[in-house]
Amino acid sequence: MNNNSLFYNHIEENDINRQVINEIAKYAEENRHQQIYLLTAPLGEKYHYQYEKDVIVILSPKHKIIFLDLSNNGKDFEIFYEDFVEDLNSISDKYNYKEHIGRPRDWKREITAKEVINTEFDVDDLFEKHKLSNDLQRKCELLISLLIGSINDIEKIGAEVPATLLEKVKRNIILFDGDQTRFIYKDFHNKTVAIQGLSGTGKTELLLHKLKELYISDDNSKIFFTCHNIALANTLKERIPSFFNFMKVEKQIEWNSRLWVDRAWGTQKDKNSGLYSYLCHFYNVPFLRYSPITDYERIFNQVFEHINQIEEDEFEFAFDYILIDERQDFPKVFFELCEKIAREKVYVAGDIFQDIFENTKDTELEVDVILNRCYRTDPRTLMFAHAIGMGLFEEKKLNWFEDKYWEAIGYNMTRHKGRELHLSREPIRRFEDLDLSNTQSMIIEGQGSTHTTHILRILKNIQSENPTVSPSDIAIIILDDNRRIYEYIDSLCYSINEQLGWKVNRAYESKTKEENSLYITNPNNVKGLEFPFVICVTAYIKDSYRYRNILYTMLTRSFIQSYLLVENNHGLKFQQEGLETINEKRYIKTIEPTGEEKEEIRKTLITLHSESSMSYKEFLNLIFRELKIKTSCREKLEKALLQAEIEKFDKDKTIKFINANKEFYCK
Numbered sequence: 001m002n003n004n005s006l007f008y009n010h011i012e013e014n015d016i017n018r019q020v021i022n023e024i025a026k027y028a029e030e031n032r033h034q035q036i037y038l039l040t041a042p043l044g045e046k047y048h049y050q051y052e053k054d055v056i057v058i059l060s061p062k063h064k065i066i067f068l069d070l071s072n073n074g075k076d077f078e079i080f081y082e083d084f085v086e087d088l089n090s091i092s093d094k095y096n097y098k099e100h101i102g103r104p105r106d107w108k109r110e111i112t113a114k115e116v117i118n119t120e121f122d123v124d125d126l127f128e129k130h131k132l133s134n135d136l137q138r139k140c141e142l143l144i145s146l147l148i149g150s151i152n153d154i155e156k157i158g159a160e161v162p163a164t165l166l167e168k169v170k171r172n173i174i175l176f177d178g179d180q181t182r183f184i185y186k187d188f189h190n191k192t193v194a195i196q197g198l199s200g201t202g203k204t205e206l207l208l209h210k211l212k213e214l215y216i217s218d219d220n221s222k223i224f225f226t227c228h229n230i231a232l233a234n235t236l237k238e239r240i241p242s243f244f245n246f247m248k249v250e251k252q253i254e255w256n257s258r259l260w261v262d263r264a265w266g267t268q269k270d271k272n273s274g275l276y277s278y279l280c281h282f283y284n285v286p287f288l289r290y291s292p293i294t295d296y297e298r299i300f301n302q303v304f305e306h307i308n309q310i311e312e313d314e315f316e317f318a319f320d321y322i323l324i325d326e327r328q329d330f331p332k333v334f335f336e337l338c339e340k341i342a343r344e345k346v347y348v349a350g351d352i353f354q355d356i357f358e359n360t361k362d363t364e365l366e367v368d369v370i371l372n373r374c375y376r377t378d379p380r381t382l383m384f385a386h387a388i389g390m391g392l393f394e395e396k397k398l399n400w401f402e403d404k405y406w407e408a409i410g411y412n413m414t415r416h417k418g419r420e421l422h423l424s425r426e427p428i429r430r431f432e433d434l435d436l437s438n439t440q441s442m443i444i445e446g447q448g449s450t451h452t453t454h455i456l457r458i459l460k461n462i463q464s465e466n467p468t469v470s471p472s473d474i475a476i477i478i479l480d481d482n483r484r485i486y487e488y489i490d491s492l493c494y495s496i497n498e499q500l501g502w503k504v505n506r507a508y509e510s511k512t513k514e515e516n517s518l519y520i521t522n523p524n525n526v527k528g529l530e531f532p533f534v535i536c537v538t539a540y541i542k543d544s545y546r547y548r549n550i551l552y553t554m555l556t557r558s559f560i561q562s563y564l565l566v567e568n569n570h571g572l573k574f575q576q577e578g579l580e581t582i583n584e585k586r587y588i589k590t591i592e593p594t595g596e597e598k599e600e601i602r603k604t605l606i607t608l609h610s611e612s613s614m615s616y617k618e619f620l621n622l623i624f625r626e627l628k629i630k631t632s633c634r635e636k637l638e639k640a641l642l643q644a645e646i647e648k649f650d651k652d653k654t655i656k657f658i659n660a661n662k663e664f665y666c667k
Contacts, residue, residue, distance in 0.1 A: 004032050005373065008148075008178035010039040010185060014053055016070050020117060024058065027123040033427065034127075035177065036060045037148055043185050044149035044213060047087045051080040059144045061175070062137050064113040064130040072116050081114060091146045094248055100159035101139050111140045135161070141173045149184070149209070150176040151247060165439065166466040166473070166532055169560055174375075183369045184209050190368070192339050194327065194348040197371025198409055200530075200556070203349040204236075207323050208243050210347055214321050215259065216249055221320040221344075224260040226275045228329035233263040236325075264330065265290065265299070275322075279303050279341065282318045283310075297331045304337045317343035324348045353409050355549045356389035357399055357605055372410030376530050377556045378441035379425040383588050384579050385562075388541070389552030392423075392590040393578035394571075398548060400593050400601050415592070424587035442555070442562050442579055446572050449565040450537050452495045458563060459500060459518075462533055471502040471518040475531040477554045478522055479538040479547070483643075489520060523550045526557055534558035540568035541575065544650035545608055619649055627658055633666035640665065 007028035013021055021038060028036050037059040040052035049055075054071040067084070069077040085104050092098045101107060113130045132140055138161050145152055157171040176184065183195050183206050197203055207225070214223055225240075227233055240261060241253060253259055256272045266274020268289070271281035276299055280287045285306045288294050307315070318341040324330070327350025338346045350367070374382055391398040406413055411423045448454060455476070463469055476492070478485045493504040496518060505514040507521035513529065534557045542548070555562045566572055581589045593601065620641070624634050637658055646653045 004028050005179045006032065006035040006177055008037045008181040010037070010043060010181075011056060016054055017056055020056060020068065020070060020121070023121075023123050024056075027127075034060060035175065037144070037178075037181065039147065041084070042087060042091060042147045042149075043181070045087070045091060047084075049080050049083055051076040055080055057084070057147075058126075059147060060127065061141050061144060062132055063127055063140075064111055064132060065140065065143060065147075066126065066130055067112065067114045069114065069116045077114070077116075081112075085112065088143065088146060092143070095146065095151050095154065097142055097146060097154050097159075100154050101142055107139055107143070110136055111143065138173070141175065145173055145175055148176055148181055150174055150181075153246070164466060164468060166469060166560065169532065177373060179369050179371055179373075180206055184213060188345075188368060191342070191344075192335060192346040192348060193369075194350065194367035195369040195371060196327070196350045196352050196367045196408075198353055198374050199351060200374040200376035201371035202375060203351070203371065204325055207325055207347065207349050208236075208240070209247075211240070211259075211323055212244065212247050212249055215244075215253075216251060218320070219251070222258060222318075223321045223323065224262075224275055224278070224319050225323040225325075226260075226262060226264050227325040228264055229326060230263045232325065233261065237261045264296070264334070276300070276303070279318060279337075282316075283307055296329075296334060300331065300334045300337050304333055304340065307337070307340060317341055320344045322346045326350065328354070356386070356552050357545045357549060357608055370408050372408060373426070374410065374556075376559050378559070379427060380582050380586070381441045381558060381562050382556060383423070383425060383582050384442045384575075385552045385555040387578055387582075387588045387590070388555070388575055389548045391548070392588055393574040395591075397590075397593050397597070397601060398545060399605065400598055414587075419592040419594075421590050421592045422585075422587040423590065439561070440583065441558075441560065442564070442582075444564045444566065444572065444576055444579060446566055446569040448567075450539075450567045452492050455492065455535065455537070455565070456495055456499055458535060459496065462561075463500075466532075469532070470516055471500075471504075472513065472516050473532040474535070475519040475521070475526070475529070475533070475557060476535045476537065477526060477557070478520075479536055479550055479554060481522070485522065493520065523554055526554060530557055530559055532558065532560040533563075534561075535563040535565065537565045538567070540566060541571045542650065543652070546649050616649065619651075620654070623651065623654055623658065627655065627662075629658065629662060630666055633662070636665040637662065 007025065009021060009025065011017060011021060024036065024038060028034065039057050039059070040055055041047045041049060051073070054069065054073065055077065056068040056070065058066040058068065067077075067081050071077075085108055089098065089104050092101065111132070115126065139159060142152070142154070142159060152173055157173060162168045162171045179195075180202060183193070195203060195206065211223065211225060214221060225236060227236070240259075244253060260272060260275075260278065262272065263274045264276060266272075266277030268277065268280075268287040271277050277287065279285065280303070283303065283306060285303050288299050288302065320343045322338045322342045322345075324335075324338065324346065327348045335346070335348065348367075352370075377385075387393055389398070390400070401409075403413060406423065410425050412425070414422045414424075416422065445454075459474065462474065466473075478489060489506065493506065496502050496504055503514070503517040505517035505519050507513070507519050507525040511525060513519060519529075519531065534554065536551070536554050538551075541551075551564075555564065564575075578588065581587070617638075620634070620638055624637075629637065640661060641654065641657060644657060646657055
């Protein structure tokens with residue numbers, strides 16, 4: 001089996017095609033950076049052809065669309081080719097591509113190729129022979145996107161080759177990779193099909209495509225699409241009609257009779273307000289409200305036990321398909337229940353490595369498809385963000401993973417003498433076509449860089465190098481958590497407005513993105529957003545896990561360039577040296593902890609997780625008790641801590657501050 005995530009074969013093997021497919025699969029394994037799809041008809045469409053068992057259609061960006069005749073039957077092969085091209089043109093017309101790329105007579109001769117298999121067949125020669133010139137590659141990629149169902153908004157991206165780096169990234173053609181295509185179109189044998197990946201790997205988008213495939217394939221199917229978060233459920237509910245319109249789904253959405261989209265719990269009054277609500281009504285199970293002792297584990301166990309008592313001949317399936325986002329938020333029994341009540345399949349998507357102090361669980365890796373290619377962030381930025389977040393450039397690491405977990409989040413590992421370890425990532429398609437050798441995706445600057453005049457200089461440079469940049473392409477994120485940052489933001493906003501004439505959106509107040517306005521915020525209002533340029537500002541690189549996790553998350557919000565501006569140079573040298581290695585060698589250079597050090601990290605994380613649900617007051621009270629601070633002076637110390645430049649939940653510095661100052665507050 002080929003495990004290259006850029007190779008996808010959608011052809012049912014037979015005696016005629018098997019050897020050729022194997023040779024192409026072998027080539028794909030040896031050329032792992034080349035995206036290759038094998039098919040005999042457009043994916044996700046209704047088309048089938050009489051001669052298709054004797055043909056292989058090869059799609060690979062930068063190469064012509066190659067039609068291989070396996071049986072040397074000229075007449076039938078020519079009919080197949082003409083029908084295929086005609087249907088491709090119909091799909092092009094359906095999604096308004098034709099206005100941009102023209103009719104087949106404009107591209108058929110230059111972008112397609114016909115070949116007959118013979119004894120001298122060689123895959124290397126085939127691809128070499130059918131390489132496309134630069135001016136035709138974009139048009140070919142648009143045709144490939146139609147054939148694999150990875151439909152782009154042609155009005156936004158256009159067919160013309162973009163001129164600037166910013167435009168190239170913004171108008172990049174999105175093609176599903178092999179793993180993504182596999183999830184949407186492969187017929188998995190198991191009833192529950194699970195995908196998992198890093199943030200930015202497109203999981204929710206894939207669930208929407210899967211939903212579309214299921215919805216149009218059976219007019220009588222009942223489908224429930226659910227998740228834990230009510231805000232995400234509402235967003236999905238709003239998004240599905242426009243997604244179906246974009247994908248030209250001709251069937252009407254029959255809400256709450258064929259398709260339900262809502263959170264997992266719901267209310268007793270409205271049976272359609274959540275999956276649990278519906279099941280209680282469908283199977284006549286008493287509804288339980290949320291309480292400190294009533295959680296997902298209890299309610300889904302309750303329904304599962306009830307259903308298991310129903311006689312087999314009286315049992316009815318509640319749905320045909322269930323789709324679940326945010327897998328990590330649910331207990332095991334929830335998935336067992338879904339598998340029981342779904343007639344056909346359960347599709348599950350989950351996040352992996354949501355924060356840098358995540359505990360690894362073997363069960364997280366037991367999935368059908370792992371998406372380890374992050375399409376939002378430049379691999380160099382992603383590597384640096386992981387490294388600074390986990391302390392990989394420093395002597396004392398904050399977290400460490402087992403080999404299989406490193407691999408699951410997309411790293412290749414090579415070990416060297418003295419426990420030196422190199423962690424690298426494969427390039428992603430969004431950037432591999434661009435010459436980024438002279439462009440730094442990640443920039444760190446030290447003392448003096450946080451001054452308003454310097455940030456204005458950076459903004460002017462971005463504007464100068466990217467003439468089409470809009471203020472809304474840039475976010476400034478202040479990483480620290482104290483009152484002084486708001487005075488700093490006031491000063492910054494005034495200068496940006498006065499010197500650049502740009503509007504500034506204070507997102508910590510507006511809570512939303514605004515057109516043509518620079519986005520400035522603390523770290524609390526950035527989740528789910530991405531910008532071409534992100535400027536992170538901080539007083540110094542702190543050691544607390546919470547801070548490092550914020551730093552990691554914020555740096556990965558950019559898809560072209562991230563800046564890290566640090567006022568205090570303490571500890572900056574290691575990070576700058578680590579970044580230099582990433583830029584020069586394209587890998588993270590780190591020292592693997594000893595077994596004893598790994599055990600210490602593990603114990604620290606266990607303690608950390610037990611503290612993570614505490615409020616700040618509970619956190620302080622725990623320390624006050626440890627230090628035996630009198631109750632009468634705790635309030636004064638708490639106020640002093642809030643005024644101090646100490647990160648909340650930084651236990652070491654909080655203890656140090658209390659010990660240094662308690663004599664002044666505890667008289």
